[in-house]
């Protein structure tokens with residue numbers, strides 16, 4: 001379902017354990033591909049948080065349908081720890097089709113980033129789920145004239161540039177969105193600036209009720225429980241938070257009510273929820 005949060009278009013479908021696909025149409029970027037959606041199909045780049053089935057199962061259909069429609073081979077991005085097995089998966093799917101898929105899985109090392117559009121970068125951050133799991137931030141890099149040069153005419157700037165001046169501009173990184181992927185709360189560090197200051201923060205919130213908290217369901221699956229949020233949000237400066245990856249043990253009508261009842265007062269008006277449709281539960 002498409003929603004606009006703080007000016008960012010997010011087309012997300014997510015149900016914990018079943019399928020999660022989060023498309024950002026304006027960036028032609030999709031994070032995870034648990035199922036192929038119309039919005040995901042149109043994205044030229046897919047980044048994976050990890051490789052559990054509910055985050056990668058749409059890949060075969062996505063590659064096949066894009067090729068059927070003559071769309072360009074997409075870019076596939078993952079933590080470098082899983083780039084090789086993901087590539088083997090792509091190659092096996094191509095072999096089964098009788099024609100190899102051309103996509104090459106690009107691995108990103110911790111601390112690195114990768115350009116996915118003009119001035120737009122994906123930057124991973126560590127989370128606590130599978131050993132190789134990462135969250136992704138989307139960061140826009142803007143080049144701005146330094147304030148002390150504000151009065152300069154365009155011609156003067158160009159001349160100084162051609163003379164090799166290096167003090168004209170500042171590069172400013174603006175984190176637009178951060179997506180945790182699957183993670184448990186314990187040990188999760190949201191303090192890197194490209195996460196904490198992201199305009200919108202998307203956090204997996206698999207479990208919502210007392211029963212699953214008491215049974216340690218979140219701990220066992222290395223997932224988040226709604227009750228983990230208040231402590232976690234303490235240092236977060238995002239304008240809005242989007243909760244997703246809710247377990248299918250909850251009926252869609254239970255989800256919103258459970259969340260409204262438990263999130264911190266200060267966040268009540270800034271929290272959005274990806275509520276699964278009835279037909280998505282298995």
Ligand SMILES: [Zn+2]
Pocket residue numbers: 050052129182
């Ligand atoms: Zn997972």
